[in-house]
Amino acid sequence: MYKHTGSRGSGAPGWVLQRITGLLLVIVVIGHYFVMHADPASGHTYAAVLERMHHPLWKMFDLTFITVGLWHGLNGTWGIFRDYKMKPAVSLTIYGVIILSGIAFWVLGVNTILSF
Amino acid sequence: MIKHQYDVVIIGAGGAGLRAALEIPEGFSCAVLSKVFPTRSHTGAAQGGIGAALGNEEEDSWEWHMFDTVKGSDYLGDQEATEIMAKDAIRAIIELEHMGMPFSRTPEGKIAQRRFGGHTRPEKPDDPDSKRVAVRRSCYSADRTGHVMLHTLYENCIKQKVHFFSEFFVTDLIMSGKSCAGVVAMDVATSEVHVFHAKAVMLATGGYGRVFRITSNAHVGTGDGFSFVYNNGLPLQDMEFVQFHPTGLWKLGILISEAARGEGGILLNNKGERFMERYAPTVKDLAPRDMVSRAIITEIREGRGFKGSDGTFYVHLDVSHLPKEVLNDKLPEITGFARTYLGVEPTREPIPVQPTAHYAMGGIPTTVDAEVTRDKKNTKVPGLYAAGEAACVSVHGANRLGTNSLLDLIVFGRRGGKAIAKFIKGAEFALLPEDAADRTLERIDHLMNSKGKEKVGPLRTELQERMMEKVGVFRNKKDLTEMTSEIKSLRERYREVSIDDKGKIFNTDLVEAIELGNLIDTAEPIIYGALVREESRGAHSREDFPKRDDKKWLKHTLVYKTDGKPKVDYKPVSITRFQPKERKY
Amino acid sequence: MKVTLRIQRYNPERDSEPYYQEFIVEAGDEKERILDLLHQVKWKFDGTLTFRRSCAHGVCGSDGIRINGRNRLACSTLLRDVNYRKPIVIEPLPSIPIIKDLIVDMSDFYRKYEAVKPYMVNNSPPPEHERYQSNDDAEKLFESAKCILCACCTTSCPSSWSDDNYIGPAALLKAYRFVFDTRDEAADERLDAVDTPDGIWRCHTIFNCVEACPKEINLTWHISQLKKRLTEREM
Amino acid sequence: MAYQPKPPDGWLKTNLRYYKHPGSWAWILHRITGLGLTAYIFVHIYALTTLTQGPKAFDDEMKLFSTPVFKVLEWLLFSLVLYHAFNGVRIVLVDWANGAKYHKKILTVVYGLGVVLFIGMGILMFREPIANMFASLK
Ligand SMILES: Cc1cc2nc3c(=O)[nH]c(=O)nc-3n(C[C@H](O)[C@H](O)[C@H](O)COP(=O)(O)OP(=O)(O)OC[C@H]3O[C@@H](n4cnc5c(N)ncnc54)[C@H](O)[C@@H]3O)c2cc1C
Ligand code: HEM
Ligand code: SF4
Ligand code: F3S
Ligand code: FES
Numbered sequence A: 001m002y003k004h005t006g007s008r009g010s011g012a013p014g015w016v017l018q019r020i021t022g023l024l025l026v027i028v029v030i031g032h033y034f035v036m037h038a039d040p041a042s043g044h045t046y047a048a049v050l051e052r053m054h055h056p057l058w059k060m061f062d063l064t065f066i067t068v069g070l071w072h073g074l075n076g077t078w079g080i081f082r083d084y085k086m087k088p089a090v091s092l093t094i095y096g097v098i099i100l101s102g103i104a105f106w107v108l109g110v111n112t113i114l115s116f
Numbered sequence B: 001m002i003k004h005q006y007d008v009v010i011i012g013a014g015g016a017g018l019r020a021a022l023e024i025p026e027g028f029s030c031a032v033l034s035k036v037f038p039t040r041s042h043t044g045a046a047q048g049g050i051g052a053a054l055g056n057e058e059e060d061s062w063e064w065h066m067f068d069t070v071k072g073s074d075y076l077g078d079q080e081a082t083e084i085m086a087k088d089a090i091r092a093i094i095e096l097e098h099m100g101m102p103f104s105r106t107p108e109g110k111i112a113q114r115r116f117g118g119h120t121r122p123e124k125p126d127d128p129d130s131k132r133v134a135v136r137r138s139c140y141s142a143d144r145t146g147h148v149m150l151h152t153l154y155e156n157c158i159k160q161k162v163h164f165f166s167e168f169f170v171t172d173l174i175m176s177g178k179s180c181a182g183v184v185a186m187d188v189a190t191s192e193v194h195v196f197h198a199k200a201v202m203l204a205t206g207g208y209g210r211v212f213r214i215t216s217n218a219h220v221g222t223g224d225g226f227s228f229v230y231n232n233g234l235p236l237q238d239m240e241f242v243q244f245h246p247t248g249l250w251k252l253g254i255l256i257s258e259a260a261r262g263e264g265g266i267l268l269n270n271k272g273e274r275f276m277e278r279y280a281p282t283v284k285d286l287a288p289r290d291m292v293s294r295a296i297i298t299e300i301r302e303g304r305g306f307k308g309s310d311g312t313f314y315v316h317l318d319v320s321h322l323p324k325e326v327l328n329d330k331l332p333e334i335t336g337f338a339r340t341y342l343g344v345e346p347t348r349e350p351i352p353v354q355p356t357a358h359y360a361m362g363g364i365p366t367t368v369d370a371e372v373t374r375d376k377k378n379t380k381v382p383g384l385y386a387a388g389e390a391a392c393v394s395v396h397g398a399n400r401l402g403t404n405s406l407l408d409l410i411v412f413g414r415r416g417g418k419a420i421a422k423f424i425k426g427a428e429f430a431l432l433p434e435d436a437a438d439r440t441l442e443r444i445d446h447l448m449n450s451k452g453k454e455k456v457g458p459l460r461t462e463l464q465e466r467m468m469e470k471v472g473v474f475r476n477k478k479d480l481t482e483m484t485s486e487i488k489s490l491r492e493r494y495r496e497v498s499i500d501d502k503g504k505i506f507n508t509d510l511v512e513a514i515e516l517g518n519l520i521d522t523a524e525p526i527i528y529g530a531l532v533r534e535e536s537r538g539a540h541s542r543e544d545f546p547k548r549d550d551k552k553w554l555k556h557t558l559v560y561k562t563d564g565k566p567k568v569d570y571k572p573v574s575i576t577r578f579q580p581k582e583r584k585y
Numbered sequence C: 001m002k003v004t005l006r007i008q009r010y011n012p013e014r015d016s017e018p019y020y021q022e023f024i025v026e027a028g029d030e031k032e033r034i035l036d037l038l039h040q041v042k043w044k045f046d047g048t049l050t051f052r053r054s055c056a057h058g059v060c061g062s063d064g065i066r067i068n069g070r071n072r073l074a075c076s077t078l079l080r081d082v083n084y085r086k087p088i089v090i091e092p093l094p095s096i097p098i099i100k101d102l103i104v105d106m107s108d109f110y111r112k113y114e115a116v117k118p119y120m121v122n123n124s125p126p127p128e129h130e131r132y133q134s135n136d137d138a139e140k141l142f143e144s145a146k147c148i149l150c151a152c153c154t155t156s157c158p159s160s161w162s163d164d165n166y167i168g169p170a171a172l173l174k175a176y177r178f179v180f181d182t183r184d185e186a187a188d189e190r191l192d193a194v195d196t197p198d199g200i201w202r203c204h205t206i207f208n209c210v211e212a213c214p215k216e217i218n219l220t221w222h223i224s225q226l227k228k229r230l231t232e233r234e235m
Numbered sequence D: 001m002a003y004q005p006k007p008p009d010g011w012l013k014t015n016l017r018y019y020k021h022p023g024s025w026a027w028i029l030h031r032i033t034g035l036g037l038t039a040y041i042f043v044h045i046y047a048l049t050t051l052t053q054g055p056k057a058f059d060d061e062m063k064l065f066s067t068p069v070f071k072v073l074e075w076l077l078f079s080l081v082l083y084h085a086f087n088g089v090r091i092v093l094v095d096w097a098n099g100a101k102y103h104k105k106i107l108t109v110v111y112g113l114g115v116v117l118f119i120g121m122g123i124l125m126f127r128e129p130i131a132n133m134f135a136s137l138k
Helices: A012-038 A040-044 A046-053 A056-082 A088-114 B015-021 B062-072 B079-099 B145-159 B224-231 B289-301 B324-330 B332-342 B404-426 B438-449 B456-470 B477-494 B508-532 C034-045 C107-115 C135-145 C158-162 C168-179 C187-194 C208-212 C219-234 D011-017 D022-053 D055-065 D068-096 D099-125 D127-137
Strands: B002-011 B030-034 B113-122 B132-139 B163-166 B168-176 B179-187 B192-203 B242-249 B266-268 B313-318 B351-360 B371-373 B380-386 B555-560 B567-572 C002-009 C019-026 C064-067 C070-073 C088-091 C098-100
Touching: A012 A056, A012 C219, A012 D068, A012 D099, A046 A056, A046 D055, A056 A088, A056 D022, A088 D022, B002 B015, B002 B179, B002 B404, B015 B030, B015 B145, B015 B404, B030 B168, B030 B192, B062 B079, B062 B113, B079 B145, B079 B404, B113 B289, B145 B404, B145 C135, B168 B192, B168 B224, B168 B438, B168 B508, B179 B438, B192 B224, B192 B404, B192 B438, B224 B508, B242 B289, B242 B332, B266 B289, B289 B313, B289 B351, B324 B332, B332 B351, B380 B404, B438 B508, B456 B477, B456 B508, B456 C034, B477 B508, B508 B555, B508 B567, C002 C034, C019 C034, C034 C088, C070 C208, C107 C168, C135 C168, C158 D011, C168 C187, C168 C219, C187 C219, C208 C219, C208 D022, C219 D068, C219 D099, D022 D055, D022 D068, D022 D099, D055 D068, D068 D099, D099 D127
Parallel strands: B002 B030, B002 B192, B030 B163, B179 B380, B192 B380, C002 C088
Antiparallel strands: B113 B132, B168 B179, B179 B192, B242 B351, B266 B313, B313 B351, B371 B380, B555 B567, C002 C019, C064 C070, C064 C088
C-alpha cells in the first residue's frame, strides 16, 4: 500500500462541500458573467468597477466568489490528482503547491477587493 | 509435487460443499477445492426455488412434502432419507434466512412461496386421501434462488475463514486400503500436481449434464466426482436415472425454470393445444418433469411439434398471457434468457422449448449422513463422504421434484459436515501411499506427449450426440446395446487424444482432455444401468418395457467398473411410510 | 456466414508482449454467442486459446472479456450485438493483470470484495422463525444481489484504471447489499471500509460500470445511496 | 506463483482505447473544464491586481481584453463555465436525487440548456456588432 497525503478522516465533508460550493458557484459564476457582459462597460472600465466595489454587497459577492471558487477549484484539482497513484514525495509536493498557491492567490484577490 | 495435510478436504464449492464446510469446527483444518472460483459453481444457475413445507402461503406439512417426493421418485427414493429431508427442510430454510439469504417475501414479511411441479396437498386438509392439488412450497428469490443461495453460503464461508483452493482441478482420490486418505489435484494456474493428505474427503462435485448434447448444465458439469469413485472400484448407484427437464431453450438447452409454469405458463403443440391436459388431467402443466418431457417428445414424434430452422423440433411454452408484473418481478431472468438467446419476446410470443439433460438422480451411494458406501450392505468407506448432486442418498429415486435438489444440498451437505466433524475428532490420518499421485502424473504425461490424431472437441461432441440419441428420454434395448460398444470404442479412441497446448500455465486444453475422460467414465454406468433395468420408472423410460415392474425392479442398481464389462449389483429400497402405488397426476 | 475474430493473445511462457491473432470462424446465424465462437477456435483451430467459462448463459460470471473495446460476457453477447462485418476485437478485461490470453488475475478484485465484509452480521439471537422483512425492504436488495462478480464493472471504471487500489464499483455494490439489509448490524464497519482515500469518494459517477454490467445493475445508483448514508452518518 | 502476470496498460492508453458512452464523455469534459476554470481563476485574480494600481493601469489592460479576439475567447470560456456548471448540477442530482436512474435524460437537458444559454450569452455579448451588422444591411 502506498501512503496517502492529506486528510485521513472521513472523505464525506469534502465531498459534500464540493457539491455545495458547486451549487453556490452556479449562481455566483453565471451571475458574475451576466453582470460583466450585460453592459460591456460594467466589467471593463475602472470607473464602473470602482462604483460597484464601493457597494458592500458587491464586495461580499466578489469575496464569496474568490473564496468559494478557489476552494472548489483547488479541492477539485486535488481530487483529480488523488485519482492517480503517485509516489509520496510527488503527492506531498502537489498537495503543498495546491494549498500554498490557493492561499497566495486568495490573499492576492482579497487584497484587490479590499483595496477599495 | 506439493504435499498438504488437512483434517478435511472438500471437493466442490457448490451448495453442498460450502454447506458442509460451514460445519467443520474451529481447530480443525479444512480445505475446499474447486475447479472454478466458488461462486461460479453450478448451484448459482438454479432458478426456481427451494422446497420446504413452511406453510407461509397456505397450509402445508412435511408429511405431504415427503409423500410428494416419494411419489415423484416413483417409489424408488429411500423413505428414511426422504423423511429426514422433508422434516429438516423447514429448519434448513430458516437457517439460510438467518445466514442472510435474501428471499422474496409475503405481505407479512415471511419467506414467499410458490407452486412447483409435483408439489401438492390434499384438497381437504383433514382427509389425506382427498384429491391432491398444487401447493405453494417453493421458497424463492425472484428466479435467482440458487444464485443468492450460493452467494450466501460463500459469504458465510468467508466469515468463517474457510480455506479455499480455487481453480484446483481434482484428478483422483487417494485410497489407502479400504479407506480414503486424500485427493490429488492439479493447480490449473501452474499445472503443478498437489497431493492433499486428509482424514476425511467429501465429494461435492455436482452433476454430469455435459454427457449429453442438449443440457442445462455448465460446461464444467463433467461428472468428475463420479469418475473418481468409479475408477477406484467403488459403485455408482441408479445412474440410469437422468432427469430431462422439459423446458430447455430450443437448441441451447438453457433452462426455463419450472417456475414459469408454476406462475401459470402453459405448453402448446403446433395445433395450439394445451397437450398436458391429456397426459396429466389434474395437475396438467405442473406434472413432474419426467412426465412432461415424455409428453413433449411424444407430441413431437406424433407430428405435433414445431420444426426449427436446423431440422430439430420443439414445442411452445407460452407465458404471454401472464401479467407483465409477474414476468418482470418473478421471472425476470428467464424472460431475459428468451430475449437474449432466441430473440423471442415472451410478453408477446411463445418460447420454443425442448427437453434438456438436467439432473443426475443417481450417483455415489451414501448413508443419510453422507458417508459413502461400497456395496449393497451399505458398508462404509472410512474417510469418504459425498453430498449434493454427485451423491445418491437417495431421496430423488427415479425422478427428482423441482426445488428438492437445493434442499438436498443444504440438508445432506450439513449432515455430512457434521458427520465429518465427529469423525475427524477420533480418526488418525490414514497412511498416504507412496504412489498416490502416480496415476495422475501418468495421465498428464500421456496427454502432454501424445501424438495421437483424436481431438477433444470432436470426440466429446460425438459422445454427447450418441448419448442424446440413444440414452435420452426414451430408451430401448437395441440402442442401449449399440451404445455399449460405442462407449468402448470411444474409450479406445480417447487413448489417442492429443492436445495443442503443451504449456504449464492455465492449460485448459489439458483440463478439458481430462474432463473428457471423466465424461466417458460417467457415461458407462449410465448406459449399463439403463440396459439392465428392464422396466419404465420415473425418468427411465424403456419403450420395450413401458410398465413399472415393482416385483422385479423396486431396487437400486449399483454399477462397478471392471476390466471388462461393468458389474451390476442391486440394493433394496427403504420403504417406511408409503407403499408403492400407481403414479398418476 | 464467416466472421473474423481478432483475439489478443499472450502466453507468458513464450511471449514478452501481447499480440493479436485473427481467426475466421463459421457462424450459423447472428444469434450465435461470442463464447461459442471462441469455443470453435479452441476446439477446431487452436487448442492453446485460453479463457474461462462455465455456465454459458450469463449467471456464473466467468467470462468477462472486452469485445470491441467494451467489457461484456462472452456468453451473453451475440453476434447481432456487435458489428460482425468487421473483425470482432476480443481482449482480456482492461486494467487487470493478464495471466494468459483472455484469463486475468482476479485476486485483487476478490480481495476488495472481501474488504467490505460481504456477509451478514447479526449477533442478536435469531428467532425460531425467519427474520421478518417487508417485501419492499427485500426488493431493495434484489438488484444488488444479482451481481455475479464478473468484474466487468470494476475494470471498466476510469478510477480503477488510474488507481488500482480503488475499491471499485463491485465491492461498493456489495457493501450496499449488506448496509441496506434491514437484518444486518455491521453497517458501520462496512461504511468505514469504504470511507478511505481509495474508497467510495474515488467514484466520480462516470457510469462506465453501469454500461458494462451484464446483469443491468445500476451501480451508480447504489453507490449514490451509500454515499448518502455515509454523509448522513458523518455530518 | 512461478510466473508473473502481465501488468495492464496504463490509465491513459486504457482510457483512449475503451469504448466511450455519453456518461464517460461527460466526465472527461467535466475534468478538463474544471481544470481549465481553475487555471482561469488564477489568471483572473492575477490580472485584476491591476485594479490596485490605479485607473490607468486597469483601463489599459481592459483595452486589450476588449479586443474582438479576447471577446470571443471570453465567450468560449463561458461554454466551459456553462458545461461545468450544468454537468455539475447533473452530478449533484445523481448523488442526491436518484438522478442515477435517468442520468442520460439529464445529460440531454444539460447539453440542450447549455447550448441555448451559450448562444444567448453570445447575442448578449456581441449585440453591438450584431446590431451594426444588421444596420449596415439596411
Ligand atoms: C439450470 C439449472 C436450474 C436448476 N434449478 C433448480 C431449482 O430451482 N431448484 C433446485 O432445487 N434445484 C435446481 N437445480 C439443480 C441444482 O442446482 C443442482 O443439482 C445443484 O446445484 C448441485 O449442487 P452441488 O453442490 O452438488 O454441485 P455444483 O453446484 O455443481 O458444484 C460442483 C462443484 O464441484 C467442483 N468440482 C467439480 N469437479 C471438480 C474437480 N474435478 N476438481 C475440483 N472441483 C470440482 C466445481 O468447481 C463446483 O464448485 C437446477 C440445476 C440447473 C442446471
Ligand atoms: C458553476 C458551477 C459549478 C458547479 C455546479 C460545479 C460542480 C462540481 C462538482 C459537483 C464537482 C465534483 C465532481 C466529482 O467529484 O466528480 C466539481 C469538480 C470540479 N470543479 Fe466544479 N463546479 C462549478 C464551478 C467550478 C468552477 C468555477 C471551477 C473552477 C474554479 C470548478 C473547478 C472544478 C474542478 C477542478 C473540479 C474537479 C473535477 C474532477 O473531479 O474531475 N468548478 N465541480
Ligand atoms: S456489478 Fe455487474 S459488472 Fe459488476 S461484477 Fe457484478 S455483475 Fe459484474
Ligand atoms: S465507472 Fe467508476 S467512477 Fe463510479 S459510477 Fe462507475 S464506479
Ligand atoms: S460462462 Fe457463466 S457468465 Fe458467461
